[in-house]
Amino acid sequence: MARDAEATRRRILAVALALFREKGFAKTTMRQVAREAGMSLGAAYHHFDGKHAIVQAYYAQQNAAHEAAVRAALEQAGGGLRERLGVAFHTGLDVRAGDRALMRELAPLVIGPDEALSAFSPESEPLRNQSIALMRDLVDDPSVPEDVRDPMALALWALFLGVLLYFTRDTSPGQAKTRALVDGALDLAVVTMGAIGLPAFAPVRAQLTSLLRDAELLPDELA
Amino acid sequence: MARDAEATRRRILAVALALFREKGFAKTTMRQVAREAGMSLGAAYHHFDGKHAIVQAYYAQQNAAHEAAVRAALEQAGGGLRERLGVAFHTGLDVRAGDRALMRELAPLVIGPDEALSAFSPESEPLRNQSIALMRDLVDDPSVPEDVRDPMALALWALFLGVLLYFTRDTSPGQAKTRALVDGALDLAVVTMGAIGLPAFAPVRAQLTSLLRDAELLPDELA
DNA sequence: GTCTATATCCGGATAGAC
DNA sequence: GTCTATCCGGATATAGAC
Incomplete structure (x- = not known):
């Protein structure tokens, strides 16, 4: 049954x-x-199959909650790239606000060798792709040159992972530091995405895209 | 005895x-x-005290080897900031080249809740401070505004941690991708450190320093 | 075929005798 | 400082119940 x-x-x-x-x-x-x-x-x-399989199910649940919350919040939110990115990141923190202690304990598994739980493993591809796709949607903006959108989505996903790690260890009241980090990092990211299209930044742009695409931000196994 | x-x-x-x-x-x-x-x-x-204590001893050993190798290589190397940073990062990879598989398996412990092994814990402060101090020495360069040297040293330390994580998972021949990542990231870092002093970048500079210092790159517990 | 129970293995960690 | 004995919990094997 x-x-x-x-x-x-x-x-x-x-x-x-x-x-x-x-x-x-x-x-x-x-x-x-x-x-x-x-x-x-x-x-x-x-x-x-074990404790780890329970964690896997937990990740899937959390991911779905984040995605749903973001899509809902975006209906309300205005249109700017910066604002939409802010919504996505802050909503991601809101959804997980009660689970900081648990996530802190689980953080090792995310970068660990356990194929099923590692954020970089083939087994996690569906979950990872879902998250990257969300970033890709957000970055689909006239202000962002088309050829940097894919690498930028990947970079934003990696940034969000880092923010989550920071979040789990941030003991400032209301995790104000994490919120500030998000705002600052996104300001910088948006400025970068805007400036990267200017002719003056052609060399840096070539460097960035080669870093993020040709050389790939993530190792071989992520393909 | x-x-x-x-x-x-x-x-x-x-x-x-x-x-x-x-x-x-x-x-x-x-x-x-x-x-x-x-x-x-x-x-x-x-x-x-357990397996973890053995790992702790291993980290200390590795750290000392890296520091010694860098100091030795810097005697030979020329003077530019970019070159010296390259020496430090690439030497760090050289020293650990044979231990990629092991480090990959140990990576979880570095961000884990286990106080003794986490890179962010008070217990790891001596090791961490040693590494940050090395970065701080490298960044002591006329081309870098004095007030951004401390936050930059911290950022470079965090960057190196990320590079090491990437390194452990990089299956490209000779870990060429990691080497390219180091070169690209350091190019960007040096360009950034140089440009950050220009009047035109005052706003971005304020943002960066507030991100890295006032709001602190690392959470409360790192002080 | 789907589900549950018992018994057992294995390895990290600790206690206490010497 | 070293030993033996023991605990504890994750994981598995396997038998059987529905």
Whole structure:
């Protein structure tokens, strides 16, 4: 019964996330998850290949929430590139505001060798492409030269990853520093994207595109 | 007998690194390390608080090797800022060229919550300060306005961390992409550092310094 | 075929005797 | 400073229930 299986999966995920948030990822055991979800250890492992698989499901959930929130907020927001980028980034932080401690604990997995969880792995391609596509949509603006839009989308995605890492460790009230970092970094990014088209910046532009495209910002495996 | 203890420590570290490089960090067990070092599990744990403590010792060793290699290479190298930065970054890669696989596996620990190993933790301050100080020395150049030297040193340190992460995942022959990334990023950095002093760039300069200093590039805990 | 339970393995970590 | 014994939890094997 796939229907029941799906419900069971959701129940395990909910229980596990509650435990992760309450006691942390490392301190939560699969035995606890199974017990609180009302099943045996073996049963829990039947639905999730392990703790890491639960995290994977969590990422997908978070990603969907971000995407939906951004699309909704963009309906309201005005039209400028800078404003739309601000909405996307700040919404991304809003969605995750309650999970900073958990994300801080999970951050290692994102750059780790575990293929399923690494942000750079083939297994994460769907999630990654979804995020990059969002940035690509935002950057589809007359003020941005067409040939730098793709590399810029990639760079913005990488920037957002960095911002999230910063966010998880930012203990300033209301994570004001992260908010300021976002605003400053986006100001710079927009100025750069605007200036890059000027004839005077042709050399820098060639350098940037070669950095981000020919040499590729991300290593081979990301293709 | 502190003398014997120190020798035992070194023996454990050497054995552990050999195993890490041969079979990987995760697949190497403390039991193996102890056995190959000719002692019991408990004895090994007496000298190192755990696997993570061995990694910590490895980082310190690597850091010292990089610093020494850079200082030596700079004696030979000419005087330009760009050239000296290139020497520092490329030497950093040279020193670690044989350990890409291991570093890739250890990368998660660097951004992880484990205080002892995180690059951003108070416990790592000595190592971190050593690296930032090296960057600060390099940036002590007439072409760089004095008030941006400190934030630039911090930014260069962060850039180097990112380069190392890229390096561990770069499967291009001879890690040519990483080398190109270093050259391109440093070109941009030097151009930026030079241009930032011009009156026309006063607004951007204010933005940069506020980003890197007032708002701080790194979160609260890094002070 | 879908799901659950028990038993067991393995390795990191610790306790306490010597 | 070294040992043995033990704990704990992630992961797996496997048998069987529905």
